[in-house]
Amino acid sequence: MKTLEKVNYKGFIWPLIIGIILWCITPWRPAGLSSQAWEMFAVFVATIVGCITKPLPIGGTTLVGLVVTVLVGLAPMKDVVNPKTGAVTDTGVLSAFSNSASWLIAMAFIMAYGISKTGLDNRIAYWMIRRFGKKSLGIGYAITGLELVLGALIPSNSARTGGVVWPITESISESYDSKPNSPSRKKIGAYLDFMAFHANILSTALFITGAAPNMVAQQMAQQKGYTMTWGGWFIAATVPVAVATVIIPLVIYKMFPPEIKEIPNAKKWADDRLAEMGPISKPEKIMAAVFALSIVLWVLSGFFKIPQLDSTFVAFLAVALLLVTGVLTMKDALKQTGAWNILIWLSILIFMAGKLISYGFIGWFSKLIQNGLHGISWEIVLAILVLLMFYTHYFFASGTAHMTALYLPFLSVAVATGAPLGLSAMLLAFTGAINASTTHYANGPASILATTGYVKQGEWWKMNFVLGIIYLLIFGIVGTFWMKIIGVW
Secondary structure, eight states: OOOOOOOOGGGGHHHHHHHHHHHHTGGGOOTTOOHHHHHHHHHHHHHHHHHHHOSSOHHHHHHHHHHHHHHTTSSOSSOEEOTTTOOEEEOOGGGGGGOHHHHHHHHHHHHHHHHHHHTHHHHHHHHHHHHHTTBHHHHHHHHHHHHHHHHHHOSOHHHHIIIIIHHHHHHHHHHTTOOTTSGGGGTTHHHHHHHHHHHHHHHHHHOTTSSHHHHHHHHHHHHTTOOOOHHHHHHHHHHHHHHHHHHHHHHHHHHSOOSOOBOTTHHHHHHHHHHHHOSOOHHHHHHHHHHHHHHHHHHHHTTOOOGGGOHHHHHHHHHHHHHHTTSSOHHHHHTOHHHHHHHHHHHHHHHHHHHHHHTTHHHHHHHHHHHHTTTSOHHHHHHHHHHHHHHGGGGOSOHHHHHHHHHHHHHHHHHHTTOOHHHHHHHHHHHHHHTTSSOTTSSHHHHHHTTSSSSOHHHHHHHHHHHHHHHHHIIIIIIHHHHHHTTOO
């Protein structure tokens, strides 16, 4: 007998309560706001709360929010066009799915499956362990290096951790009899587990395609007139990430030292696994070549405004090449539910945020904060906003929901008080990556690595608090000066 799928109906309670309350106080909305602006705000907030309480997966939650937006008359299904001028007078919800960033990430997910299917990701991992794995600190740096490489290859930070990095660290830990939920966890497993998490933070910060929140920031910044390209983000992130890559593993090694300092068998362990894989295969070679071509074209797209070098087109080109060469099949592409899921929810959230702008809510909010901060220098305002962006993540279990809710308002406030657009856009975006150094539920990788039994929850929070301060100092000071040198502001 067939049964209904499980739905977390309790998760609808808070979105409904908050959304209805906000909607009902529309007659008493703040001065200067239209009723449509406030109603759109009510639907948007309810949707973001739903992304946190998760009555449905985020794709389903945002789809419900989109349906509500249409039902209450805040957006039509199709674009409304003036018959005389041909100009679009009201943007329809179907236009949301023409968002280039959403398609870029969807195609990147399919490319990532090619990396996994061919085994190229594991081969890279074993090569790095073989080269740097003689000491436990070296393993920590190898994991960091592995994540930085995978950050360019796999656009999902959870996929990088869950699919590649965690299985490798777990295997190394168990090979040295370091077990979770036992005193032996501190032999090496706890150190590697925690190191893997922070390596993921660094890889997320280094690439605009490192995680979905980065792409949200890109689209929100575009709505304020600032364009983030793949190459521009990478160049801006290179120096602060490089500094953090040197410092973070050392700090973790000192703060949470493994009992095993030397790992004489690491090279043999990696060699054995490479031997099991055999020589590099033709699919791996093609996959590596296609991805190398994509990286080159993504970098060039940041310097040359050629339509054919559009970042999203490059991703489509890469997937087409993988299909034509037989590395992937269309069935492989259709099976990537993560790709199609993100295409739905990212498109919808960006569309709803755009409606907040068109109805004037974001502009009103910016002026409100600007008036409240009158007389305070933009440097202090920007610093406060960065700290708020970082520490409010204690209240979010989703980096995407957090970025969608706060990035655009914060960026608008920073610019309104005189802060340079480029600096504000990049600093707030980077903060959306490093604020994972907070809780055990901060993002997908945290949920994976904090529940393995190697690191206790109290240890996770305490060490992340210290490392969070280090991240803020590195990106706030080193990152700001570096972006000044390269002309971001």
